Amino acid sequence: MLGQGTEASLLADIVFWVIAVSSIIAALAVVLLKDLFRAALFLIVSFLGVAGMFVLLRAEFLAVVQVLVYVGAISVLIIFAILMTRDVEEGSPANKFRLPMAIFSALFAAVAIYVAVSTNWNTLELAIASGAIAEETTAKITEVYSNTIPWIGRLLLRDFVLAFEVASVVLLAALIGALALIRER
């Protein structure tokens, strides 16, 4: 019903699992590799996997933003920082919390997965199938997901305009702060 072509098809499932497994493996490589530069390259793979997941979730605008901001800007910044500090520190050793933290993270993941699977989510598909949502609204939802960008723009500049403006001030403050921190005295 919602966005046919990306859902309810075997191909989309296969694409989802390939993206999910590869981004999880890349995330593991980020925290387990000794060489920091290689870890940063795997971080880029993980960012690209998340962008692919945004496409599968019908959030094409966010996929583009993810590629531009994370893959384009943040990873370049991280790689620059690694290269500028590389001659002194080789690698990134783990500290003494390694084993307890591994256990704690595994427990956290287990609890989060249990909650996600066992909760009875009130999903759109179920609501539409049971007739809880009017026909007109269903048609409108399909229309929204056929082209999301105007709706995001409307939300950003009308309902969340204060947060939008504050975000610009935050970016400006971060820019000035970074320049002031890094300046030669």
Next chain:
Amino acid sequence: MSLENFLVVAAIIFAIGLYGAITKQNAIAVLMSLELMFNAVNISAVAMSRYIVPVSIAQNPQTGADQAVQFLLTGQVFTVFIITVAAAEVALGLAIVLSIFRQRASIFVSDAAELKN
């Protein structure tokens, strides 16, 4: 491909990032793990926004279609703000790391412990 699949993937990536953020000694590796956690949160926010019935529809099924879908994409807007804050955070974090590196030629978080005790 359902809501649960995306939430499980997000939970796994968040747990991996949590492990890295606590156990790494190199400050840049800590920042990289933080980015992983941000990404996991973004996945779950967008997945929730995609699959869950919005409150405006769930609590009042008789509202007009325009009002009902007005807040359908709120999760995506939140993700835009999270990405903005993450970009500002990583720029500031790396600037702090580089200025610590200049002062004491080390980027291990255990070497910057003046505030301990």
